[in-house]
Amino acid sequence: MEAHPDIQTTQKGFRCTLCGVNLPNEPTVDAHVKGRKHQNLFRLRATRKEQEQNSVFVSGIKPDTSQMQLIQHFEQFGPVTDVIMDKEKGLYAIVQFEEHAGTDAALVQLQHEMGNIKLRVKAREKKEFKVVLKKKQDGKNYNLDTLSQELCQAASVNEQMLRVVESLQLNENERDGRALLVKMLQEVFTEFFPDCEILPFGSTINTFGVHSCDMDLFLDLEKTKTFQARAKSSSEQAGDCPSEDGRSEDSILSDIDLSAASSAEVLELVAAVLRKCVPGVHKVQTLPTARLPVVKFSHRDLNLQGDITINNRLALRNTRFLQLCSGLDSRLRPLVYTIRLWAKQKQLAGNPFGGGPLLNNYALTLLVIFFLQTRDPPVLPSVDQLRHMACEEEECVIEGWDCTFPSQPIAVPPSKNTEDLYSLLSAFFSFYTAFDFSASVVSVREARQVPITCFLNQDPQNPQTQTLPNNNGAPKPLARPPRLGPLTVLDPFELRHNVAGNLSERAQKSFQLECGNAEKYCRSLQYQRKSAKGKSWGLVRLFAPRSPTVPSRGGSGSSESKERHLEISLPFRLAALPDAARFRLGTAGDGFREQWFAMVRVAAERVFQEVLGCSPAQEEEFEAQMDTGVMDTSNPEGRTPSCSSLDTSTSPLGTPQAGQKRPLASTDSSPISPQEKRQRLSSADEQPHSATWCWVQRHRVWAGRRKVRRDLLKSSGTESSQPEGDGVEMELQVTRLIAAKEPDPRDLLAFRVGADVFGGNENTKVVFRFTTLSDNLGLFQDFFHFLECFLPKTTDALLGK
Structure with missing residues (x-):
């Protein structure tokens, strides 16, 4: 692992000082550093540092000083990108330049006079970058301990549920405060966008709101667009000139054509209005690349967060629908x-x-x-x-x-x-x-x-x-x-x-x-009856926080739990399938599980035999040699290794005669051609529900894969950015390089794999069950731990081809 300035070594592993999280081992460190959260914070820190270097702190301004005045004064030193003013008191400002040279030029000048005002200019204070987590809005929220005491005193579960509503729902003061904010925003935005409408939607008015829930707002500009088009048309016909202050009557609309402007441009105007003209609003942020672009903001006095969108009219209808459903049944x-x-x-x-x-x-x-x-x-x-x-x-x-x-x-x-x-x-x-x-x-x-x-x-x-x-x-x-x-x-x-x-x-x-x-708890007496001794019952036990670890159904010491531990599930993932495979499964109706399972079997067999270099063997021969502890897995003359196929005599890998076992591909290390793979996938008329294989592993292909892959990528000039299991051809090369370092192969371990497809009353998935047949060196647990991640991802990668 390469040294990273944000990663510190601790007694229990590692800690990322940037994100404030603990990491148990080196693989998780690598994954974390390349992850989205760390990369976003890394870029944010770099941006903040650059902003600090390119900014100066200005004091001595008057409350009526405008941003434009400051921009005009400091542009003599270099291009100004932003001016942040203390809107509440108007006593200071931060001027940000486009380049660091502007900052140096402004600091070199000892005296700054802007009109009759003497400004004090100094370097912006350098602050350590820290991640400030959003505070939970629990100040006015329910207190779970207090709520639990109230619920225990209720006479029935029905009464408990009604008390939950009373405790969590928005109270009258909160609803009034939100209504006043909507009214204030309507008045402010009407000054800049005539005939516009601010319409609340979501949890604020859909009857399911809770304390301090976000406030979702829709800015309807359809009437404003009509106003702008009408004003423009009448102005052109009458030949009117701009007003004395150089602006038309619609103020901000003179700078943009709403009918032709993009959502990002309009949202920037909305954000500007929020920052400069709405008291109590702060932390204004524009998200133009979201699925539904919005402007996010916070309000100090009401202690809530809000969103304003301009193209989410369907959300208004969804809100009305929830209101209707709430009124249909109590x-x-x-x-x-x-x-x-x-x-x-x-x-x-x-x-x-x-x-x-x-x-x-x-x-x-x-x-x-x-x-x-x-x-x-x-x-x-x-x-x-x-x-x-x-x-x-x-x-x-x-x-x-x-x-x-x-x-x-x-x-x-x-x-x-x-x-x-x-x-x-x-x-x-x-x-x-x-x-x-x-x-x-x-x-x-x-x-x-x-x-x-x-x-x-x-x-x-x-x-x-x-x-x-x-x-x-x-x-x-x-x-x-x-x-x-x-x-x-x-x-x-x-x-x-x-x-x-x-x-x-x-x-x-x-x-x-x-x-x-x-469901199990709801069948117990603790849910059905009130405790005569004042103990927790009903919803109180149901609301107990989730345990850090969930024990298996078989119990920690049962044979069932040990057997379940040697299982790997591969769920049905549409994203892993190409369009042609989706179309074929779609035409299969209810039989799509069997056809998908046939594809999974072929892919899983390729993972074991080609990618991991396992050798197929006949389990009957292995069982005959278990007493001697010797197993000959070579391919003798005229004998084809095989594996069992349960529940049916056909498979996508071939159609054997009745009573015969399904033959496997040759153990030759040469890869199978794409044409042969397609034929094997499409050769089946019926699809089985289960299958078994017997494999022998001669090389420690699970050890040191990350280093071998990194060296291989470096030698090819490719940046090491591929996660475990991606790039089947790359994984095949990694296996060959590991095997080449062990010129004298030996039978490290032998194991049986059973595969079954499940569906109907549970999620469609394939479950691989592993049974150890030979493991004299005690390597199988380590190998299985590697397979838990590698087998599903590599199988999905093969399914996508």
Whole structure:
């Protein structure tokens, strides 16, 4: 590991002083240094340092001094890029130059006079760069200990859920403060953007807001564009001249044409207005490259963060939809508040830093709505059903998406479902514990699980053929499919948007695991009955923080846990498949698992035999020689090594005669040609559900791979930036170089690998089970630890070819 200035060695490993995190070993250090967080902070530190070097501190200014006056004065020393003023008191400013020469020139001059004002100019103070974590907004938030005491005093779980709502929801003062902020922003922005509208959306008004939640705002400029076009047209016809101050009546609009300006240009104007004209607003930041470009800000007095967007009209409709659902059934809000708090305590949602691989609150709310839509009888109707209940005046189409639904809950017949909150909460966990996220897509619009094959059958030669079926079977055109992931939840209106698209596979697994744990708890007496001794019960135990480590189901000392420890899972990942493979799987319908498993088997066999240099062997011969401790895995005359294939007599690697075992490829080290690989993939008529192999490993191919790969990349002039498992050809060369250093091969270890595909009531995945057959040197555990990372990634890389 190369020395890094931000990495310090500690007694327990390493520590990154820049990011403030502890790292256990050298591989994690390398991964961390190359990671997004460290690289972003590294660039931010460099930018801050450059800004400090190119800036001067100016004091002695008057409260009425403008930024333009300071720019005009200091531009004599060099180009000025920014002027930061103390807006609250107006006593000092920081002038930033484009180059360091401007800073030196300004500091050399001993006296600075700007009009009748004598300025004091000195070098900007150099401060140590520190990462300031966002403070948790718990000042006005619930206190979990206090809430737990209140919940223990409740008479039932139903009452506990209602108390959760009372404790977490926005109070009247918070709602009034947010309303005043919206009114103030409306007045300020109207001065610069005539006829504009500031419209709140999201948790502030969708009835699911909590203390100190972000405030989402939409700046509607459609009427402003009309005003600007009308003013421009009338000015041209009348031949009017600019006003005496050199500006037209629309002020800031004279500098930009809204109809032709980009989102980034408009957002910069919005940010400028926030910085200079709105009291209490600070930390204004423009994010023009986000999926939906926004301006983020904070408000000191209200202690909240806010976002302003100019092109998110669909979000307004989503907010109205959640308001309608909340009004349709009083059980929705207690369920949502309870499940959100549970997810936050289990570290499944509610990332305090925003973004990340966790569930967002909107996706979690849609999961609750979808669950209620699927009850028998349903608690909430589907979006398609709501569309038919709306009148003509309520028809709404935004950006080509049908967003029609009734404006008032009275237009929707009440639900016939009479389940109480206690039963619905338990049923929610049971529902998603058994949900097959890998093979199904959550559709709130249709209130059903849409098979994932509906999104896989897109012909790569004709990408416009993507369709999404309705309940009546009629295809619904979908020009671009949604981003499918470990958990796919379609937006109710923008059907190509997966609102849980940021979720990682690990987070999805954690969600289902915690749902399973909660389901078991809800069957216990601690959940069902109030403790007569005043102990924790009901929701209090459910909200217990997530344990750092989750024990296996078999127990730490059981034989089942030891067997599970020797398993490696390969989940169904759409991102790893090329378009042609997606199309073929999409046409297979419910049989797509078997076809995908056939592809995985071929890829996994190539990983062991070609990439890792394992030799196939017949297990029967090995068992016959176990007593002697000698195993001859060479290929004798006329004998072809083979492995067992269970449940069927055919496989994608060939079609043997009845009663015969499936032959493996030759043990020759020469690689298989691409033509042969394609033939092996397409030769099967039936696809098995399981298979087994017996392998022998003669070289320590798992030891020192990183160094060999780095040396190989350096010798080829390529920068070492590839993660473990990427670049199959590179990994093959690494194996050959390691094997070449051991001229006298010997049988280090022998092992059996069993592969099974699972689906239906659990996520679609292939599970590889390992059994040690020979390990005299005790190397298998180390080899297996290497395979846990290497096998899934390399298999995925081969599937993508």
